[in-house]
Amino acid sequence: MSNKLLECVPNFSEGRNKEVIERIVDPFRKTEGVKLLDYSADKDHNRLVVTVIGDPEGLKKSVLEAMAVAVKEIDMNNHKGEHPRMGAVDVVPFIPVRNVTMEEAVELAKEVARQAAEKFNLPVYLYEDAATSPDRQNLASIRKGQFEGFKEKIKKPEWKPDFGPAEVHPTAGVTAVGARMPLVAFNVNLGTDNIEIADAIARKVRYIGGGLRYCKAIGVDLKERGIVQISMNMTNYTKTSLYQAYELIKVEARRYGVNVVGSELIGILPAQALIDVAVYYLGVENFSEEQILENRLLWG
């Protein structure tokens, strides 16, 4: 592997047909400079989420090959699933991991978007840090209307694709390609079953409510456990740390006489997101990431 490393988490609209799923995943197994970390297909969502890591060249090559399979094999006219979706290749985010700036990740996203549009005659939108206008930063805004609604939406001047034709691909729909920071899914549990308290705390902690800059949060009812949860996406752990969200939730919970009873970390995250937490709570002075054995092994 080169010393430039990104993560890519492409989402495909196929969660049921194992043969197709394996053929989509195959390029990530076979391409040099790329390592397949995880893939999971969900039948209810009818969606495949792949996590790969690699250098820019290897990722570009393998992502385009996987996209070719998905565009050929998936017919969105027959697609049903619980998760919102707009295309056979629904979304392709590139995430800087090591020795890669956000600018370089954006360049890679644009190059993949351009080639995909050309090769597959596919309308492609750039989103998040790769977005060409503020109203295209948010993936949910782009995807609104989903595959079925895009036949009309794509005709509007403000929704002209960044690459490819201003016409939905007849079977593969449209695709979003973007660049973003690593996302850490962090949920904090409260010792109450009152969802209003979780909602109120979520509103105070998240960015749009005046809270932390890189924190999205909603209240969630964990009915089986009889408790509620603040479910968060930490969208840039290098700037908004996990301990900040955790401590602010404790501060808000005090208003209601409610305790924080635990937390969850979902999926894969960089060690540094937790090392920052440890360094804060232990008050460690002058700590360097080069002191971490695994960093020496990987990048030393």
Added chain:
Amino acid sequence: MSNKLLECVPNFSEGRNKEVIERIVDPFRKTEGVKLLDYSADKDHNRLVVTVIGDPEGLKKSVLEAMAVAVKEIDMNNHKGEHPRMGAVDVVPFIPVRNVTMEEAVELAKEVARQAAEKFNLPVYLYEDAATSPDRQNLASIRKGQFEGFKEKIKKPEWKPDFGPAEVHPTAGVTAVGARMPLVAFNVNLGTDNIEIADAIARKVRYIGGGLRYCKAIGVDLKERGIVQISMNMTNYTKTSLYQAYELIKVEARRYGVNVVGSELIGILPAQALIDVAVYYLGVENFSEEQILENRLLWG
């Protein structure tokens, strides 16, 4: 690299002659299956500390080659330095890192000790987890008397070497080879210049004083900063966590109305030692080390 991984931190009694230092370090650069992480030579200590990681075969080969250079080039009769020492190759600890049990680390230590004794006609003691009796566990007990004192000490039946002749090597002295858990050097600073308080807290926190099982601690005067410190060696962070030592120091400091004002982590440590801390303070439920990106890259 194979999937069995150990760290080795051999200490050699040469901290001044650059040419000899480089020749000792060379096998760790050139041997397959081994990665040189760090080496530092200290002139005052007149000592070279090498940190390497690798599979059992690569480590065995490279360590024996480095020992051959040190035995040939270092004459302990001319050695002066502030650090206690008993041989040209003073001490060789093997530390399990990944997919290696302590039993396997002990086997590797014994094999290296046996071959070194045979190849170099060198008396070798096994220490820590490789020790053949409880009074040989502690390196300081073995090393007591140092090179100069060993001519007499080695004649005592209780100090017969585990391998090699019961006679000091005329120029290379004696060597200790052992196996131990990774050691984390963790220091906690107090908001006072009273060394008696640091000493008293150290005594309460450390194992021999009735404190934590895998914690060695002493009080240290940081004269330049006008504060004192509890300087600790955490000898098994998988069993005694850093947060336990930190919180117990805070508990003791309360007696004296003194605050903990910071801490330091010295040298290289495994990410898991800090991840355990973060998981504790955030109250994370069901966390798995497979969720760490770097672990997926290294061992996934």
